[in-house]
């Protein structure tokens with residue numbers, strides 16, 4: 301058995317199972333943990349799907365306190381073994397299928413990973429007596445807003461896409477394990493993230509990549525859909541604050557109070573990259589496209605003492621700079637299957653359709 305800080309009362313010395321730690325937010329979270337908590341031990345379980353990439357972990361991969369394991373959260377035997385082998389204190393579950401457009405064309409894997417995988421983790425965590433289970437969820441479980449208002453933690457769940465439906469199902473299971481079995485659980489629901497290492501299927505990296513290559517920027521519908529953007533490192537800090545200071549069974553909304561239309565974001569990126577707006581191409585809308593998300597993060601500020609540290613201007617500058625400075629990462633993740641994905645999603649998507 302590998303002793304991994306078990307029995308220590310100081311949270312900073314504990315062993316955390318991070319799932320999905322080779323993805324966008326997970327890899328940023330692992331990096332954040334090693335930067336802020338030098339004594340922490342991380343077991344990183346990731347299936348390395350198209351969205352997971354070891355290159356996103358950089359130097360973290362070689363840290364003696366980082367144990368990377370390739371495998372699925374749906375594999376109960378593997379999860380059980382890891383919880384025993386490393387005497388894990390807590391779980392932070394990032395692992396998921398995360399892209400709305402993919403959930404529309406292929407929902408099955410979203411149920412497998414996001415619903416069944418979360419259930420597997422909960423069941424094994426309960427058996428192993430894991431002290432805390434944090435589920436990384438999304439504001440999309442609340443559905444879509446009109447022109448005013450913001451989601452609070454008491455907004456009823458009303459998911460509209462197969463992706464958000466699978467995340468809402470997982471949230472319900474987490475709540476059920478707290479309510480039924482008294483498990484110590486936390487759910488965080490964050491708005492849209494942006495920053496380094498985001499796979500270029502999501503809005504910002506896709507637009508930055510296309511603009512750099514002088515390719516059309518495919519804006520869905522009228523481009524006036526609104527998202528509430530948060531820099532990824534601020535999300536990581538909020539998750540860690542919730543893990544350390546959140547109350548068992550509670551939900552915390554995380555967001556930066558930074559609402560933007562998609563069109564405004566795309567124009568901002570083009571200006572930063574010195575590319576013409578003529579690259580903007582309006583394409584057929586996403587079916588069931590949620591019009592507006594906005595997060596009320598007052599509870600996280602009050603109860604967790606968390607505040608976003610990065611302004612949107614700083615975050616966008618850092619993000620554009622990162623993608624410009626890391627063409628090799630972008631080349632690697634867009635080789636192979638990505639080309640077929642792009643063709644399938646955008647190849648025949650002009651407005652006439």
Ligand code: NAD
Nearest residue numbers: 320322323324325347348349351352372373395396398493
């Ligand atoms: P991502 O798609 O970049 O990464 C997902 C990671 O999970 C990948 O490394 C992938 O290999 C791994 N994975 C997928 N299936 C797995 C399985 N069965 N077992 C183990 N690993 C598996 O996603 P992301 O954007 O980093 O999102 C992480 C989490 O945060 C997700 O749960 C998502 O719902 C949530 N979230 C994302 C955002 C956002 O803006 N990206 C906002 C709020 C919440």
Ligand code: TYD
Nearest residue numbers: 400492501502503506518519520525527562
């Ligand atoms: P996305 O990054 O997929 O996140 P989510 O759908 O989870 O909010 O999309 C953000 C917004 O950008 C959403 O309103 C859809 C829109 N969008 C486009 O207009 N074009 C694109 O090519 C993509 C990927 C997204």
